[in-house]
Amino acid sequence: MIEIDNISKKYGTFQVLRDCSTSVAKGEVVVICGPSGSGKSTLIQCVNGLEPVQQGRITVDGMNVTDKKTNLTQLRARIGMVFQHFELYPHMNVLENLCLAQEKVLNRTRSEAVAKAEALIERVGLSDHIHKHPGQLSGGQQQRVAIARSLAMDPIAMLFDEPTSALDPEMINEVLDVMVQLATDGMTMMVVTHEMGFARKVADRVVFMDEGRIVEDRKTEDFFSDPESPRLRDFLSKILQY
């Protein structure tokens, strides 16, 4: 479904990504972790073309993201993305957040869009809040709305860029519950996160990045039980210490 083939990227003289290659098969859940500044967020933002790459190739469902001729708008409508800071449209209520792109991009009728939105909002447990604005919701609720907004587009895959990093500890679980449910339902997912419990529970593979390189790309059980590189062993020992 998602093929990342030897991509490299620089910001000015700073090399953010170096020859990264990995892939996500249909229905697979891949978690990407690594220290700050290792390039994991940049990598995931390259997948739907939010960040351009200088070298290498990314294809999603056969469409070449890195080709300048590709219609990125069309591609992005088919890939869901959830951000660290939710990024809901602050001037629209929850319902309108979910309906906007359905109506303006997918040309669904108002009633189709509303029906879809209501069903998804119920699925993330926020039916009582559908007419509220994002500023009136907690962080966890906003992130669940953001997930529902992406799902409203019937995406072929979902990208998560540190979806729980900006949340209070109490709210992390409500968001992870929704993500686990999605994974169990067979959604193709690429998730940048430090939630190792989530990775153990639903990830098929875990990718470890450091200094712009993919250091390890392993099956989940091997990743935790048998880390090969000293850098990953060091990282795991630190984050699993408590």
Added chain:
Amino acid sequence: MNYNWNWAVLFQDPYLGWLISGLGWTVSVSLCAWVVAFVIGALIGVGRTVNNRLISGLCTAYVELFRNVPLLVQLFVWYFAIPEMVPDGVGHWMKREMPMPEFTTTVIALGLYTASRVAEQVRAGIDSIPKGLKAAAKANGLSGTQVYRYILLPISFRIIVPPLTSEFLTVFKNSSLALTIGLLELTAQSQQIADYTYNSFEAFTAATVIYIFIALVVTGLMQIVETRTAIPGQSGKGA
């Protein structure tokens, strides 16, 4: 001080009529100039933020030109110089046949000048929106135009209501410069009353009070706009 106070003169014929007529010209020229300023300012402001060097460069050049030349000079250029510089037929039309030449020229000069200032507010409003929101809108599948139409503009216009109020007020005050090209707006009429009656203090007090009244009405209206468009759950009015 040997000054002959006579407030009643303001309510005598024809002076009251002059004040009312002056008020009418001030309000109409200002409102028309504001429409020009708002439309062109919004376009130029958006143009400065787009990812196209030619467009953003041209829009920046517009702002730097119109913002940095004194308004009075711009008014004179539009009124005295432009008709001489354009082809003869057009120049002749501007001088002889253009309807209400003083009014039209003021609307253009004041509108285009204020547009450069509105453009800066619009650009600042758009720039103040976090980059992540734009990325999220694009990730949601919206095209570049749709991101502006549905996300960036509705949010930035809400943010810039207070500074736009100041610009709107400034248009009314700047409209007084139109007297230099012969538009009989409020300041010109007050001056005329002072000349005819020698009651200059009363005449200019009338102008002062009327300008303040206009300003308070505009401020009140803009506060209603601000409250009506406030985003629920965000700090500020209506939160």
